[in-house]
Amino acid sequence: MTDEVATRPTQQPNEASQAQSRAGAWTSAIAWPLASFAVLLLAWQWLVPLAGIPEYILPVPSAFFERLWTDRGLIFQHTLVTGNEIVLGFLMAAVISIPLGYIIVSVKILEKAIYPVIVFFQLVPKIAIAPLFVVWFGFGLFPKVLLTFLLCFFPTLVASMTGFRALDERVLYLTRSMGASAWQTFRYVRVPAALTYIFSGLKVSAVFAATGAIVGEFVGANAGLGYLLLRGTSFLDMPLIFACLVALSLVGILFSYLVDGLEVVLMPWQRKG
Template sequence: MNRSGRRAFINSLPSLALGILLLLAWEAAIWAFDVSAFVVPPPSSIAASLVENASILGGATLITAHEILVGFALATLCGIVLALLIVRFRLLGQALYPIVVLFQTVPKVALAPIFILWFGYDLAPKVVLIVVIAFFPVTLGMLGGLQSVEPGLISLMRSVGARDNDILLRVRIPNALPHLMAGMKIAITLSVIGAIVGEFAGASAGLGYTIQFASTQLDTPLVFAALIVVSVVGVAFYYAIEVLERAITPWSPRFDPAQQH
């Protein structure tokens, strides 16, 4: 294990220790208070369900992960394009930005059945719902970066004959990258939620469908097992975006819990 790997392992030890303590406390509380596994299953039952239903959960994970990736990619693209349009074309931006904010206030759960009605039960309604849920933080992050350039730098570029497009490509977009990555990290977590909500509204496969089906069968351990898999998928995608952030914007500051005092 290299130095960075050892450091990551050491930094993860407090979280691992706390997680193990919580699981032990959970298991002990279930047995001490004689709580039925139908109501709240102990971690041992959830682990057994994970092993027993590994093939089902594995197939469902692939389906949900595909929905998340496609929806997130389109949400990121839409967010970037909207931010560029708002910044580059002033009148369009003045008209478009309030509509974007207004659209964000619409309850997305209410839109899921409508998308199912419009697009059917396949991939499309889940992807559309993810885009609707996840594009906003990308747009805001990109906008913040595009508009936070030092005015003196813009004036300097104009003094040497740079046009608006030159300033956008050479100054504004590079400045916006750290802000964009921050918005993408929020968007990927929202994409996971969007995929599950879309599967709740109408699906025949996926982790959301598995959770809903297990609930109808009163299989509480499987419900918790699927929830754990969803959480692991979300965390994996989040840290994948962090790795991408380190590769694209190595100069930008980032949160390091090991350095907090």
């Protein structure tokens, strides 16, 4: 009884210090980027008028942030369209490329037969074939999702193949000797060992996803941030252009944080603190 009482005061400070360290880590992860952006925007706001650069060339941050607020309804509507294209294309790439990476690694003949074909099609510039998607599928949602999928597919596939191949074969022999089934080996050994590589590919794909959606909207669209950017460019509306760029950046940051959060949930053994 006395031992339990003696250990409680030492455990509580340790838990409190760990909570404080986690809170401090989150605060620093948010505060430092915000401080950097604040310094950048203040320097931009001050240096552009000082250099005599006209607004139709480079607007100051106060101008396009004001436009972002006044046209928030319009920009938000087009942001939802672009965000939908990004999410659908990214999810399609993840759902197809991760299982395909495991199948290619597991069946050696497929790796010799299919993977070179995939690499060959990957070498074709996606931006060059984007106009074909408009001719084939029109100006709707599907060509943008398809282009986003193609840009996200290969990085996720290569990362998945690397992750499933990285596991030491001796570990598989050990699981078989202990009587583990194929599903248990896949669920508790192969997938956890490959997740680090898979999420590396997903983080790269998250960056490409926004690029694919915007390029698809540039080629042919009647909605989305890419369409709004083209409309602002045709009228030399620089505040609108930069407001759309801010909205697109916020979408990319949010999407990147969602991928990071999913990594923390699915890989709790790598949590710090």
